[in-house]
């Protein structure tokens with residue numbers, strides 16, 4: 001970040017004629033920012049940006065998105081290259097430590113993560129408290145937050161070693177908890193993690209293996225799982241990552257922060273969209289119904305939205321959707337599955353992208369539009385889709401949390417507001433209230 005002294009914005013108060021010079025800060029890529037940290041002290045005014053459409057909440061060196069050009073980079077590496085040539089743990093190392101690992105670094109990181117995949121045996125008892133038909137994200141919010149009750153030796157956020165152990169524990173244990181959440185929902189016994197399997201192979205094993213018979217991981221599914229995790233790993237300051245940062249800014253422990261991120265990701269406007277896309281495709285049912293649903297999506301009085309379409313930042317295309325669409329074909333072909341929902345989704349995309357409403361508003365398929373079709377083909381129930389998103393995004397959350405804690409000055413996040421409530425008024429005794 002550079003603050004070339006001569007770059008400023010001048011703000012003029014038209015009522016008083018006073019002018020204020022605001023510094024402009026440049027990053028390495030993307031828009032520069034106007035530094036308004038002194039605005040209130042100098043002008044007595046706040047900025048106003050309720051859903052942060054034009055607000056930079058932090059500096060970060062992790063992920064860069066150019067929404068106009070459909071660019072997504074992690075530590076400068078293009079998502080297309082990472083999805084094609086890298087592995088999820090390699091991307092995790094890159095997000096966490098800043099660069100693609102050497103062979104030796106990857107071997108050590110893989111071992112570190114592998115040997116943290118087991119959870120404390122008493123965590124199992126938490127599951128017994130949930131109904132079998134609880135939404136898996138409700139279970140994940142609970143059990144991930146509860147990890148803070150077990151790992152007291154990695155709660156000190158100011159100790160770099162404890163920060164690293166809690167980061168590894170979260171990356172390693174959340175897939176185990178996710179698989180346990182699925183097993184609990186179908187009444188099958190939990191499967192212990194296996195240290196001889198890769199990250200994605202192990203996750204598929206813990207989810208789909210059963211004790212009475214051996215389970216052979218399908219390499220095509222393992223590769224598809226790894227690619228899906230890479231595509232969901234991090235995404236700048238999205239709602240759930242911003243939630244993790246805000247929780248972390250109060251110096252809450254990392255397990256609590258990640259649990260907060262899971263809660264935020266659950267919403268259908270965010271990570272819950274992948275589940276909502278499948279439900280929407282099932283609701284549409286047949287190509288002949290597409291026009292009716294597109295009209296509903298445009299109708300402001302109708303709460304129906306085209307799930308998996310639109311994005312706050314991508315206004316051209318979501319590069320992740322392109323990769324997932326390709327992956328969809330590969331997985332369905334390998335499994336010999338002819339899912340009519342894929343054809344319906346492609347027809348829906350074709351018609352929507354010819355419709356002025358969607359074109360005018362730059363609404364394109366996002367990462368959630370195709371992911372659900374692959375996950376369904378792999379055997380995951382719709383209710384588990386957002387859990388899988390959380391398994392992947394934990395790497396991004398933990399990396400962004402670590403980056404924030406390691407900033408020279410951590411300050412609690414505390415936005416202000418525009419107050420529009422009643423003026424000051426006297427208390428009214430009960431007998432005088434009408």
Ligand code: SDX
Nearest residue numbers: 235238269270271273297305306307308309310311312361
């Ligand atoms: C993710 O931030 C991230 O990076 C998120 C994410 C990540 O990796 O972390 O990429 C993951 O959350 C992807 C998004 C998944 N959500 C969905 O697919 C749900 C459907 N999409 C919409 O809810 C919406 O597009 C959002 C939430 C994604 C973005 O909302 P914005 O930026 O606040 O846009 P908006 O609501 O202001 O919409 C602008 C216009 C509005 O119409 P007008 O008022 O201008 O007439 O576009 C319309 C909206 O009504 N619109 C849609 C629409 N999305 C926006 N109309 C119909 N269907 C849609 N899906």
